[in-house]
Amino acid sequence: MEAIVAAVIFLCGAVFLYQxxxxxxxxxxxxxxxxxxxxxxxxxxxxASASVVFGAxxxxxxxxEESFVERGQLKxxxxxxxxxxxxxxGIQLIGIYVASAIYISLFMRLMGKYSWMKSVAxxxxxxxxxxxxxxxxxxxxxxxxxxxxxxxxxY
Amino acid sequence: MQDLSLLFHGFAVVLSPFNIGxxxxxxxxxxxxxxLPGLGAANGIAILxxxxxxxxxxxxIIMLSCIYWGxxxxxxxxxxxxxxxxxxxxxxxxxxGYPLAQKGRAGEALTASFTSSFVGAFxxxxxxxxxxxxxxxxxxxxxxxxxxxxxxxxxxxxxxxGKGSPAKILVSMMIGFALSxxxxxxxxxxxxxTFGFTxxxxxxxxxxxxxxxxxxxxxxxxxEEGLAFHGTSAKINPKVVLETWKKLPRYxxxxxxxxxxxxxxxxxxxxxxxxxxxxxxxxKKFSKDGDRFGTGVLExxxxxxxxxxxxxxxxxxxxxxxxxxxxxxxxxxxxxxxxWGLQPGxxxxxxxPDFVWGLIASMYLGNVVGLIVVLSLVPLFAGIxxxxxxxxxxxxVVICGIGAYTxxxxxxxxxFMLGFGVxxxxxxxxxxxxAPLVLALVLGNNAENAFRQAMLMSQGSLSILWSNxxxxxxxxxxxxMLFWPLISKLIHAVRPARPDKLAEQQPVx
Numbered sequence: 001m002e003a004i005v006a007a008v009i010f011l012c013g014a015v016f017l018y019q020x021x022x023x024x025x026x027x028x029x030x031x032x033x034x035x036x037x038x039x040x041x042x043x044x045x046x047x048a049s050a051s052v053v054f055g056a057x058x059x060x061x062x063x064x065e066e067s068f069v070e071r072g073q074l075k076x077x078x079x080x081x082x083x084x085x086x087x088x089x090g091i092q093l094i095g096i097y098v099a100s101a102i103y104i105s106l107f108m109r110l111m112g113k114y115s116w117m118k119s120v121a122x123x124x125x126x127x128x129x130x131x132x133x134x135x136x137x138x139x140x141x142x143x144x145x146x147x148x149x150x151x152x153x154x155y
Numbered sequence: 156m157q158d159l160s161l162l163f164h165g166f167a168v169v170l171s172p173f174n175i176g177x178x179x180x181x182x183x184x185x186x187x188x189x190x191l192p193g194l195g196a197a198n199g200i201a202i203l204x205x206x207x208x209x210x211x212x213x214x215x216i217i218m219l220s221c222i223y224w225g226x227x228x229x230x231x232x233x234x235x236x237x238x239x240x241x242x243x244x245x246x247x248x249x250x251x252g253y254p255l256a257q258k259g260r261a262g263e264a265l266t267a268s269f270t271s272s273f274v275g276a277f278x279x280x281x282x283x284x285x286x287x288x289x290x291x292x293x294x295x296x297x298x299x300x301x302x303x304x305x306x307x308x309x310x311x312x313x314x315x316x317g318k319g320s321p322a323k324i325l326v327s328m329m330i331g332f333a334l335s336x337x338x339x340x341x342x343x344x345x346x347x348x349t350f351g352f353t354x355x356x357x358x359x360x361x362x363x364x365x366x367x368x369x370x371x372x373x374x375x376x377x378x379e380e381g382l383a384f385h386g387t388s389a390k391i392n393p394k395v396v397l398e399t400w401k402k403l404p405r406y407x408x409x410x411x412x413x414x415x416x417x418x419x420x421x422x423x424x425x426x427x428x429x430x431x432x433x434x435x436x437x438x439k440k441f442s443k444d445g446d447r448f449g450t451g452v453l454e455x456x457x458x459x460x461x462x463x464x465x466x467x468x469x470x471x472x473x474x475x476x477x478x479x480x481x482x483x484x485x486x487x488x489x490x491x492x493x494x495w496g497l498q499p500g501x502x503x504x505x506x507x508p509d510f511v512w513g514l515i516a517s518m519y520l521g522n523v524v525g526l527i528v529v530l531s532l533v534p535l536f537a538g539i540x541x542x543x544x545x546x547x548x549x550x551x552v553v554i555c556g557i558g559a560y561t562x563x564x565x566x567x568x569x570x571f572m573l574g575f576g577v578x579x580x581x582x583x584x585x586x587x588x589x590a591p592l593v594l595a596l597v598l599g600n601n602a603e604n605a606f607r608q609a610m611l612m613s614q615g616s617l618s619i620l621w622s623n624x625x626x627x628x629x630x631x632x633x634x635x636m637l638f639w640p641l642i643s644k645l646i647h648a649v650r651p652a653r654p655d656k657l658a659e660q661q662p663v664x
Contacts, residue, residue, distance in 0.1 A: 001585070002585055005581060005585055006326075009326055009330070012330075012333075013329075013333075016333050016348060019347075019348050019350075020347070020348070023345065023347060027615050032607050032610055032611075032615070033343070034340040034342070034343050034345040034347055035347070036607075037332075037336060037603045037606065037607070038332075038333060038336040038347065038348060041329050041332045041333050041336070042329070042333055044325060044329045045326060045329045045330060045333065048322045048323075048325040048326045048329065049322075049326050051322045052320070052322050052323060052326065055320070055322070073379040076378045076379055077375050077378050077379060077580070079378070080374060080375060080378045080548065080552075081375060081576075081577070084371070084552055084573060084576075085573060087552070087556070088556065088569050088570060088573055091556065091560075091566070091569060092566055096553075096556065096557060096560065100553040100556075103549055103552070103553065104546075104549045104550060104553065107545060107548065107549035108545055108546055108549070111545045111548075112543055112545025112546065113545075114545075122546065126550060126553075130553075130557065134557070138206055139209075140205065140206065140561055141564075142557060142560060142561070143560050143564075143566055143569075
């Protein structure tokens with residue numbers, strides 16, 4: 001895992017390096033070109049991540065595959081990460097308030113094993129609170145989504 | 156003397172009902188943020204920052220800095236009562252705080268920790284009051300080379316004083332710099348590293364990075380630990396407080412030592428977390444009953460808390476005088492200043508005395524108010540931790556999402572936040588430090604511009620970084636810091652060092 005992550009970082013560094021090379025990293029008449037600073041930055045990324053890769057391959061960095069994450073832990077983490085991604089997609093489509101209410105309710109129901117009544121009630125209450133706080137009190141309009149389902153409120 | 160009268164003027168600014176109200180609100184929010192794992196000071200302030208855009212800057216900075224003080228106090232509550240550090244800098248507090256709570260002396264431990272936090276912060280504020288104007292006046296003479304040298308020193312210090320692999324610190328820092336260059340190059344107007352996506356034209360906002368890295372990343376980490384917290388209950392009554400206060404003067408030497416360590420680590424970008432560990436280690440070494448550390452001694456709570464609070468407070472000194480934050484949280488506050496249209500740095504003292512001295516005065520008052528609030532409301536705050544994590548976790552994700560959206564009112568930022576969350580989680584697991592990344596992202600543009608201007612002045616010769624004693628000294632010091640891991644290896648090769656047991660438990664921050 002250590003080596004893989006460092007290798008990915010190395011690749012990103014290399015892409016950046018190429019991009020700043022194309023921008024021009026040299027010295028022009030008016031001073032350093034746009035790519036000058038990013039060029040050296042990505043050069044250091046490449047060198048440093050390469051040293052992490054070699055260190056990991058020689059087993060000097062001390063953290064190995066097994067200790068990165070256990071299977072059960074990974075399941076827990078994915079159980080939060082994937083719904084979070086779905087939730088953000090939901091924000092894009094139906095707006096922050098409705099998506100949040102559904103997200104909180106489902107999370108409580110599925111992860112916390114609360115009754116449907118409690119979960120839905122709390123999810124809705126929290127989002128109504130947020131709605132009043134942001135739209136009414138602070139007057140900060142939040143994202144209403146592609147299909148504006150809360151449009152009837154007038155905010 | 157003139158500074159003192161300015162300070163009193165600052166108190167006059169702060170002591171309006173509106174500002175006092177914001178101060179209380181900030182402290183309470185801050186303690187809640189500090190108590191909850193997964194919601195830290197840096198991302199808490201990043202989330203609330205957009206709400207302050209419409210306020211006058213002085214009121215806004217008072218509220219946000221009070222959130223910071225509150226979070227510094229709050230971290231200790233979770234450590235002592237629940238053995239889970241609410242913030243990275245309170246890890247060292249768990250060593251002696253939790254055993255004390257198990258013995259039924261939670262009240263004493265909490266009182267000692269709040270009081271020593273207060274002492275540490277207070278000394279640091281006094282130091283800021285007297286040092287800040289002097290440094291600001293001195294820094295007025297700085298030109299681009301000097302500024303670049305100071306930036307260089309800041310970033311090299313991470314390598315020299317950071318814990319963990321220097322290569323990883325470098326990687327994380329340079330990723331921050333690389334991300335900061337994405338978007339329009341302000342000097343030439345060229346688009347850089349956008350890969351043809353118009354959505355990347357504005358670049359990455361560091362507030363999004365902070366919310367993702369620290370907020371979502373922490374939630375993912377906490378999920379690994381499972382969902383339940385078990386803790387002891389706390390009762391604080393005036394009698395316990397008074398009795399603990401009677402005992403505390405005995406540890407005056409620990410206070411002095413920890414405050415010095417804290418202030419030093421705060422001004423240099425060491426940060427509060429290493430400061431608390433160093434101070435705990437030093438107290439253990441020099442104390443009469445050093446062997447009993449870890450079994451529940453008050454001194455073991457006093458030392459890390461004093462240092463953490465002193466470091467957290469003095470991290471603001473380089474931020475307001477030079478525009479260089481000493482910690483991620485200070486970096487977020489710096490970002491706030493820029494958004495309110497204030498350029499942090501020496502000129503701020505001359506141009507906006509109301510703001511600067513209002514801020515300093517609010518540090519005094521904020522800590523006094525904070526001490527009173529936490530001492531009187533501990534059971535309430537501890538109660539928050541009893542809310543099951545399966546309710547808190549989704550609510551924090553929602554709050555992070557709202558926070559990310561409000562920064563620029565852009566939907567894509569919420570996606571970036573999730574991306575940064577995954578990066579934050581992976582980096583935390585592999586011990587890449589996050590603080591250098593955030594600081595590099597915040598300072599990247601300024602550092603680059605300072606570098607380019609310096610290079611223009613010298614027609615591209617690096618020798619300008621040694622053109623006079625001041626800039627040369629700073630640059631040389633920076634290089635020593637950069638190569639410190641190598642130098643110390645050489646020293647250890649000649650003279651083997653004793654292994655440091657504490658170091659293993661210290662989180663890479």
